[in-house]
Amino acid sequence: MDDDLEVLEKTEHRLGESGDDILIDTSEENQKLILELVAQTSKTIDxxxxxxxxxxYDNSKFITAIxxxxxGNNKIKVRILIIDPDKxxxxxxxxxxxxxxxxxxxxIRHVHIDNRSDAQSFLIADGHGILHRKLASRYEATVNFNNRQFCRERLTYFNEVWERSQPVLDFKRLHI
Incomplete structure (x- = not known):
């Protein structure tokens, strides 16, 4: 948890308060701002x-933060929709x-076949903060720590896809 506190001390962004769009374009910036969002989450990560x-996402800081x-709180839920789980x-x-x-x-659920051509990628924290990449294959992203309307739109889509998608059973069976 000390790393989480360190992240919070170094940021001027506050989940549910900071409403300015932040434009980023590197994997390092994506990592940093995702950690800031996760560190301030109290209910859900989607x-x-x-x-x-x-x-x-495959780094020790992100995994430790999650x-x-x-x-630390068994009420927190993390839901992941993944288009290509095999990789x-x-x-x-x-x-x-x-x-x-x-x-x-x-x-973790495998995205329903009807939605697998979707090119975007996003992480939503508590329905307030979002890191959104229009093209999942690129690192250009818009981050906002308090854009409830856009989060609500993305969560509506996420929930629709979630309901139609299946759990990734291989994740539960593998002993990696």
Whole structure:
């Protein structure tokens, strides 16, 4: 949790308060701002992704932040919709093992076939903050710590896809 406090001390962005768009374009900036969002989350993290972009999500700081979040509060839920789970499974993505061990708090579903051509990627924190990449294959993103309307729009879409998507059973069976 000390790392979470360190992230909070270094940021001027406050979840639910800071409403300015932040434009970023590197994997490092994506990592940093995702950590800021996760560190300030108190209820939900919702991720829509093509393949759990390894340069953004498969690092010890992100995995530790998610682990600390859900272990510290069993009411927090992390939902991940992934278009291509095979790549994460094959490459031994750390979120796979974490989701397997913390399955009551972290759930991963394979995006329904009707939505697999969606090019975007996003992470929503508590329905207030969002990191949104129009093209999941690129690092250009818009981040906002208090854009409830856009979060609501993306969450409506996320929930519709979530209801039609199936759990990724391979994640639960693998012992990576």
């Amino acid at each position: 991720i829509f992704t093509r393949d759990m972009a390894a340069r953004i 682990r600390n979040l859900v272990v 994460s499974i094959k490459n031994g993505h750390r979120i796979v093992e974490l989701a397997r061990r913390l399955s009551s708090s972290i759930e």
